[in-house]
Amino acid sequence: MYFSIDGEENLKQKLLLSAINEFAEYGYEGARVDNIVKAAGCSKQTVYHHYGNKENLFIEVLEYTYNDIRTKEALLTYDDDKPVENLEKIIDFTWDYYCKNIWFLKIINTENQSRGVHLKKSKKIEGINARHITIMSGIIKKGEEKGLFRDNIDPVHLNISIAALGFFYLVNQHTLSHVYGLEITSPQSLSKRHAVIKETIMRWVLR
The missing domain is CATH 1.10.357.10 (Tetracycline Repressor, domain 2)
Known part of the structure; x- marks a missing residue:
């Protein structure tokens, strides 16, 4: 883990930092949205609301x-x-x-x-x-x-x-x-x- 998600960030920031951890560790193809939302403490719907999809999140x-x-x-x-x-x-x-x-x-x-x-x-x-x-x-x-x-x-x-x-x-x-x-x-x-x-x-x- 490269960034700790300590609860001080807002939900969108948590998603972004969780995504960085996931993409850095497993690459784009290996990264899983399920892992990202679990680390951020939210649902997939939150990802779609803020970013639309996995690709937009990676961008x-x-x-x-x-x-x-x-x-x-x-x-x-x-x-x-x-x-x-x-x-x-x-x-x-x-x-x-x-x-x-x-x-x-x-x-x-x-x-x-x-x-x-x-x-x-x-x-x-x-x-x-x-x-x-x-x-x-x-x-x-x-x-x-x-x-x-x-x-x-x-x-x-x-x-x-x-x-x-x-x-x-x-x-x-x-x-x-x-x-x-x-x-x-x-x-x-x-x-x-x-x-x-x-x-x-x-x-x-x-x-």
């Missing part, structure tokens, strides 16, 4: 998932005159968020297994992620102006690379642990991986 879970990381990322403060530190701050935040919110990675992985069909039906995702690209574009532009960053760095691919270096490691922690004989999620291993991610990105970006 809202996806929107919540992306909005959560983007909202917290937006709380970061940046010094316009320090593009290197700003980029490092995004790298640090992304890694820390992934480590603390494995449910996020599982929900995204679940949608990839569904070939992104549900995400395409969302009317909110594009707006949720828009500021994310704007922030990175500004950091790159300032770094280039100050002669610190290489020219023509694509902000989208930079964001993807930061995400990929952490996402792959954590999502595949069980197979990687077996293949390489490592304690992938030990504090020492996580710290080392964090350092590798930061060095990899900064060596690519800096002149």
Whole structure:
């Protein structure tokens, strides 16, 4: 269980959090509405009233998932005159968020297994992620102006690379642990991986 349903949320919130737990654990196909309503302490009729069906519920879970990381990322403060530190701050935040919110990675992985069909039906995702690209574009532009960053760095691919270096490691922690004989999620291993991610990105970006 990734979210505890402690009774303080309203019924719609309980359903959403229960759904996140279920979808993260069993994927879209394996998730059961019966389990979701049982955890939320309501009936199937409540799901249909608030969300219509399982697919609409999952779409809202996806929107919540992306909005959560983007909202917290937006709380970061940046010094316009320090593009290197700003980029490092995004790298640090992304890694820390992934480590603390494995449910996020599982929900995204679940949608990839569904070939992104549900995400395409969302009317909110594009707006949720828009500021994310704007922030990175500004950091790159300032770094280039100050002669610190290489020219023509694509902000989208930079964001993807930061995400990929952490996402792959954590999502595949069980197979990687077996293949390489490592304690992938030990504090020492996580710290080392964090350092590798930061060095990899900064060596690519800096002149």
